[in-house]
Amino acid sequence: MTPLIEVQQVNKAFGGLQVINDCSIHVEKGSITGMIGPNGAGKSTLFNLMAGALQPDSGRILLEGDDITALSADQRFHKGLLRTFQIAHEFTHMSALENLMMVPPAQAGENLFTTWFKPGLVRREEAEVRRRALEVIDFIGLHHVRNELAGNLSGGQKKLLELGRTMMTNAKIVLLDEIAAGVNRTLLGDLIGNIERLNREMGYTFLVIEHDMDMIARLCDPVIVLAQGQVMVEGHIQDIQNNPEVIEAYFGAGAA
Numbered sequence: 001m002t003p004l005i006e007v008q009q010v011n012k013a014f015g016g017l018q019v020i021n022d023c024s025i026h027v028e029k030g031s032i033t034g035m036i037g038p039n040g041a042g043k044s045t046l047f048n049l050m051a052g053a054l055q056p057d058s059g060r061i062l063l064e065g066d067d068i069t070a071l072s073a074d075q076r077f078h079k080g081l082l083r084t085f086q087i088a089h090e091f092t093h094m095s096a097l098e099n100l101m102m103v104p105p106a107q108a109g110e111n112l113f114t115t116w117f118k119p120g121l122v123r124r125e126e127a128e129v130r131r132r133a134l135e136v137i138d139f140i141g142l143h144h145v146r147n148e149l150a151g152n153l154s155g156g157q158k159k160l161l162e163l164g165r166t167m168m169t170n171a172k173i174v175l176l177d178e179i180a181a182g183v184n185r186t187l188l189g190d191l192i193g194n195i196e197r198l199n200r201e202m203g204y205t206f207l208v209i210e211h212d213m214d215m216i217a218r219l220c221d222p223v224i225v226l227a228q229g230q231v232m233v234e235g236h237i238q239d240i241q242n243n244p245e246v247i248e249a250y251f252g253a254g255a256a
């Protein structure tokens with residue numbers, strides 16, 4: 001198997017606190033890899049380093065073998081490395097469908113030159129974006145609320161919309177940071193189903209940070225356990241749940 005993304009011996013400190021500690025991970029192409037670990041283990045920091053929101057103090061990040069450490073978050077996005085974000089405040093006043101239509105990078109309509117000189121092209125591209133957005137909204141099961149303001153959607157529907165936004169671009173790998181939090185069981189089932197379909201039918205690779213063990217168990221293989229900024233163990237969820245070192249890290253002395 002080919003690693004799609006690799007983190008090689010990365011270090012990151014905030015002030016005197018060494019949060020990521022000579023950490024190396026790789027995510028296989030086509031996998032849904034989980035990442036778990038106690039609070040403060042460094043999971044979100046590692047995601048920020050991978051997505052380009054933070055720069056490591058040392059070490060490298062590779063995407064399909066290319067060193068992307070020096071690239072900005074935006075440049076990584078254009079290479080197909082995406083992370084879901086909560087719907088930003090300014091988008092809550094747009095409909096669900098418009099939220100999807102805002103996503104594609106380099107829309108011709110955003111370029112003044114094309115707007116003035118090639119209105120036909122702009123209209124064609126907008127129609128194409130709209131067609132794609134309608135496809136996506138069907139896929140994520142939100143067709144019935146497509147014209148609702150994003151701010152009025154339920155927490156779970158917003159999570160589905162966030163996932164839908166990743167489908168408006170050509171993602172290779174999507175980093176999902178705790179998307180199950182606050183989502184009811186029915187919508188969580190939809191979310192899991194959609195992630196599986198994106199993986200199976202559209203070839204997306206996922207790296208999933210999650211505290212919800214049920215979701216990790218249903219979705220992820222392998223699972224990486226991060227503790228104190230390092231990989232403690234990696235493997236199938238069943239082996240991990242029975243690993244005394246992991247139980248100790250989660251529940252403290254005596255729990256194992």
Ligand SMILES: Nc1ncnc2c1ncn2[C@@H]1O[C@H](COP(=O)(O)OP(=O)(O)OP(=O)(O)O)[C@@H](O)[C@H]1O
Pocket residue numbers: 014017019037038039040041042043044045046
């Ligand atoms: N920008 C920052 N400045 C200073 N310290 C930070 C910063 N970001 C994170 N930290 C610290 O780094 C450590 C790891 O935080 P991080 O959010 O990466 O952990 P996590 O594994 O995602 O935790 P959780 O599961 O609780 O979300 C914590 O001690 C946190 O306080």
